[in-house]
Amino acid sequence: MTTITARFLLNRGRDRLSAEELDALEQAFDAPKTLPPRRTIIERGDEIGVSTFLLEGVMSRHLDDQDGYRQLFGLHIAGDFFDLHALPLRHLDHDVATITECVVATIPRDRGIALLERYPNLAMMMWYATMLDAAMHREWIFRLGRLSAIGRVAQFFCETEARLRATGLGDDDAVPLPINQTDVAEACGLTPVHVNRVLRTLREEGLLTFRSGTVRIEDRARLYRRGEFDDRYLYLDKPAA
């Protein structure tokens, strides 16, 4: 039987939750729903009444600037539990949208709070998850502020591939990542045209291929160096490198 939280904090501290705590969390969710691709789910300023658990698919958090160009703040993959903001913050400061079709389970605010009050250790783990988010955000700041276009794209794929693998996706060879080059551009603060050129370079240099929604890291050591990637900030229980 497939459980909702099967991937929650997998390889990232999940072990610190007891079976009872996990079960309580599991029970708190409403029945999973399917969301269509490329749909905005929450808009900046919305009052949010639920936290969301992503079972399948890819989602983005982002904000559009005055000219309609979009900046991603992060990508959500299966196993991410988000909008924990719903609890103390109440309204959101950015948009959330699906990229692919997604399956999500939500937990209403009140029920979430009751859960945390009953299981303080669960609250600790939510806080921990928030810190992991903040650590990822810092890496994105570093990427945008200090890396060249090639470095940015390299780093983006290093991080995303590592996260996907951490939740048990992908085989030895390749990892599925069903997003397009425009999404990558919006994550890396580049234009889609330039991302295209950068991807060609990375391919020609034998570091990475990204084609039809699949990432294949050809030379991990060199790619990591190119993207100044060091996976410590992901706090993986079992790092890849």
Next chain:
Amino acid sequence: MTTITARFLLNRGRDRLSAEELDALEQAFDAPKTLPPRRTIIERGDEIGVSTFLLEGVMSRHLDDQDGYRQLFGLHIAGDFFDLHALPLRHLDHDVATITECVVATIPRDRGIALLERYPNLAMMMWYATMLDAAMHREWIFRLGRLSAIGRVAQFFCETEARLRATGLGDDDAVPLPINQTDVAEACGLTPVHVNRVLRTLREEGLLTFRSGTVRIEDRARLYRRGEFDDRYLYLDKPAA
């Protein structure tokens, strides 16, 4: 009498703490210490045994790239309580340093955990503070990914000025911010030379003057527009605009 936590979450949810909780927090700190300017306090990978409260001064969190160029992730000002990471994360993924001379009070890990277990509401507020950090990080990502040099510098000063005012610093006219142009460059992902040119432009356009450690916003409405700044993400109890 000056208390350590006088500025903690001032104008940012402080009201949600009871007098007893604040007092318990207050008692938990070791005696304040003074740190010299431009000194690295914690380095990436260090095991951190304490959380730190900043009473006076300015500190930075940052990471240096392969060529020694630095990217700031955030500026700490009086009233910030940080390295809450110490509790669940144990080791740090970036550096922390003083910019000016600073006065700090620390709280050892074990004592902090005991405190949170006894006062769940205090734990909630720490979590809340972590979320505010994450919200600020997102704004920095947006700044670096989508704004021009002028927009970035404008936005940086909008945010920093708003935060300083929120903790009660500055008068109607100007706000003290004792950092230099290189610090601004490291925050905005620009070169110091270019920051200098941008500051001249902002001055000439009558939007902002930043000189000898003092920020003076000349035309708030226009500056906010230039920096695409919207202070909602700061979750201020009393927004300025």
Next chain:
DNA sequence: CGGCTTGTTGACCTAATTCAACCACGGTGG
């Protein structure tokens, strides 16, 4: 088959970097 999305490539342009020189100011020591 035609239309839509996504990816690819070329030519040109501009914002920001780089490199280098110089200035202003405060502090220190002779």
Next chain:
DNA sequence: CCACCGTGGTTGAATTAGGTCAACAAGCCG
């Protein structure tokens, strides 16, 4: 008291990474 020095700020000229604009190709779906 002034010479010196270090830090931080300012300006100019040349260079380049990445953006912009525009056209076209490949794949997919109805």
